[in-house]
Amino acid sequence: MRRNDTTGELAWYRCWTPCPAGIGDLVRVVGRRWTVEANFQAARGHAGLDEHPVRRWNSWHRWTTLAMLAHAFLTILATVMNDAEPVDDVAGLLAITLGEARRLFAALAATVTITSDRVLAWSGQRRRHQHRARRAHYQRREGLQPSNHPQDQ
Structure with missing residues (x-):
């Protein structure tokens, strides 16, 4: 169970494991939920994860795999670009986000004439x-x- 510091709202989770787990392990698993949700939201926005009209399982599976691959590619691209160009306050640059990596990749791919x-x-x-x-x-x-x-x- 957890309490929101600002609103006082309570949230709770019911957990079951086939073998005993410590409270630290359960808290770590619950905390990962937000990372997973943020990744799905980013994949929907930048890689089109939610744009497939589901008619058959095979086509949905292929589309989802392709969207996840595109999301992984954009994540790696943004990471490599951020490592190559360090962000500092002097230059006044923000870190490259997934959206910016997507726009840069599309622009650079379009310049191949x-x-x-x-x-x-x-x-x-x-x-x-x-x-x-x-x-x-x-x-x-x-x-x-x-x-x-x-x-x-």
């Missing part, structure tokens, strides 16, 4: 492949030569 020549080459290769596939389909279906079909001209 593909040249127009590469896009046009990809489009040409794709259209050549589609043309060959269409011609083979028409030949197989109708026994026509590609030049005899109106869509090939």
